[in-house]
Amino acid sequence: MSDSQTSSHPIWTNRWTYILATTGAAVGLGNIWKFPYIAGENGGGAFVLMYLLCILLLGLPILIAEVMLGRKGRANPVHAMLAQAKNAGVSKGWSFIGIMGVAAGIMILMYYSVVAGWSLEYVFQSATSNYMGKTPTDVAAGFGVFAEDTTRQLIWHSLFISVTAFIVGLGVTRGIGNAVNILMPILFLLLLMLLWYAYQNGEFMRGLTFMFSADFSKLTGQSLLTAMGHAFFTLSLGMGTIMVYGSYMPENQSIPGASVTVAFLDTLIALIAGMAIFPLVFASGLAPGSGPGLLFETLPIAFSDMWGGAFFGTGFFILVSIAALSSSISLIEPGIAWLEKLGITRIAATVGLALLCWLGGVASIFSSEVFDTLDFITANIMLPLGGLLIAIFVGWRLGYTRVRKEVTGVNNGLFNVWFVVLRFITPIGVIVVFYESIKGLFAA
Numbered sequence: 001m002s003d004s005q006t007s008s009h010p011i012w013t014n015r016w017t018y019i020l021a022t023t024g025a026a027v028g029l030g031n032i033w034k035f036p037y038i039a040g041e042n043g044g045g046a047f048v049l050m051y052l053l054c055i056l057l058l059g060l061p062i063l064i065a066e067v068m069l070g071r072k073g074r075a076n077p078v079h080a081m082l083a084q085a086k087n088a089g090v091s092k093g094w095s096f097i098g099i100m101g102v103a104a105g106i107m108i109l110m111y112y113s114v115v116a117g118w119s120l121e122y123v124f125q126s127a128t129s130n131y132m133g134k135t136p137t138d139v140a141a142g143f144g145v146f147a148e149d150t151t152r153q154l155i156w157h158s159l160f161i162s163v164t165a166f167i168v169g170l171g172v173t174r175g176i177g178n179a180v181n182i183l184m185p186i187l188f189l190l191l192l193m194l195l196w197y198a199y200q201n202g203e204f205m206r207g208l209t210f211m212f213s214a215d216f217s218k219l220t221g222q223s224l225l226t227a228m229g230h231a232f233f234t235l236s237l238g239m240g241t242i243m244v245y246g247s248y249m250p251e252n253q254s255i256p257g258a259s260v261t262v263a264f265l266d267t268l269i270a271l272i273a274g275m276a277i278f279p280l281v282f283a284s285g286l287a288p289g290s291g292p293g294l295l296f297e298t299l300p301i302a303f304s305d306m307w308g309g310a311f312f313g314t315g316f317f318i319l320v321s322i323a324a325l326s327s328s329i330s331l332i333e334p335g336i337a338w339l340e341k342l343g344i345t346r347i348a349a350t351v352g353l354a355l356l357c358w359l360g361g362v363a364s365i366f367s368s369e370v371f372d373t374l375d376f377i378t379a380n381i382m383l384p385l386g387g388l389l390i391a392i393f394v395g396w397r398l399g400y401t402r403v404r405k406e407v408t409g410v411n412n413g414l415f416n417v418w419f420v421v422l423r424f425i426t427p428i429g430v431i432v433v434f435y436e437s438i439k440g441l442f443a444a
């Protein structure tokens with residue numbers, strides 16, 4: 001890739017690098033592990049519909065706004081926000097968005113890397129044919145045994161954090177860009193293969209019905225909040241990942257065009273993962289609401305009686321691990337870029353933040369309460385709050401002309417639609433969901 005360094009801040013002059021890196025950040029455990037299990041826990045159809053609505057009305061508009069802030073600021077999230085606030089003549093306090101984002105990224109990685117470790121465990125189990133030929137019940141029970149084995153989880157978690165730190169420490173965003181370039185299409189093909197398998201061997205129609213027939217009586221304030229939080233989580237929004245990557249985006253690339261591409265790919269992959277998993281869940285008599293283990297209980301069942309299952313299983317979990325890696329890098333990069341700007345060396349910043357994440361991960365392994373709390377606070381509160389503030393800042397503080405100059409590649413009509421949605425619908429949407437879920441908490 002012909003990327004170059006212009007002035008002091010790196011720019012990806014090849015337009016595909018930006019798309020790939022951002023897609024790599026967006027597509028991860030959120031799509032393949034988290035989406036199916038939270039859709040399962042929240043009753044399916046109505047939840048999926050709310051999630052899609054949140055992507056369209058909240059996620060995509062904020063995605064465009066966050067990329068714009070990064071590209072205009074050409075710096076880490078904290079300094080990009082400082083520069084923008086100064087530019088628009090408003091309070092420096094807006095840089096809080098960047099600081100909260102750095103914190104959220106670290107907190108997410110504190111449990112994300114534990115789940116990535118589970119994925120590594122299943123690379124190992126697949127490669128050693130551990131679950132091959134066993135009954136579905138035994139395969140599913142295997143995850144329960146592993147979930148109790150803290151030592152094993154500790155080893156995989158440590159390995160995953162080390163690899164993340166190693167790559168980030170090298171400063172190779174391009175290495176990841178290129179890897180993702182080759183690996184994401186393979187992951188996509190393997191998912192399609194799994195979908196085919198689920199179609200042949202699973203209760204396919206039952207799976208589809210579960211995912212797409214909406215029964216709104218099942219929708220609570222809490223599930224609405226989960227749907228919104230996940231829209232932010234899966235698009236990597238509201239915490240600076242997108243801002244940092246946007247700061248490496250070339251000037252002549254269209255922000256709305258690139259954003260639509262990334263949001264579309266991300267959503268497609270989540271939906272395919274769901275359509276592959278639920279038919280298998282029903283066919284093996286598992287419960288869709290069984291929680292975080294869902295992916296690791298169902299996929300091995302599929303592989304266990306499939307021709308070449310050990311081989312495909314190994315390949316599949318390797319790719320899930322890589323998808324997790326390209327996301328974990330994007331979770332820690334905003335903090336590192338910020339510390340670097342404050343005068344700390346990249347190596348020291350990486351080691352320090354990675355150690356912090358490792359410690360948090362250890363806590364997540366030993367306490368599911370810590371795990372759940374980190375997940376809840378980040379996805380359901382910090383990311384939507386960050387997104388809300390971004391929408392308000394870009395919609396109400398920067399000014400039409402400044403924003404219009406940066407958001408190019410669309411005609412005035414489309415631009416205006418986006419801007420109006422960002423100013424009114426997006427903030428109101430986030431606030432309404434927050435309100436509904438708090439109301440629910442008190443009613444309960």
Ligand code: TRP
Pocket residue numbers: 025026027028029030031105108232233234235236237238239241327328330331383
């Ligand atoms: N989007 C990724 C996933 O779905 C996770 C992720 C990466 C993320 N960077 C982020 C989530 C920034 C929130 C914010 O797995």
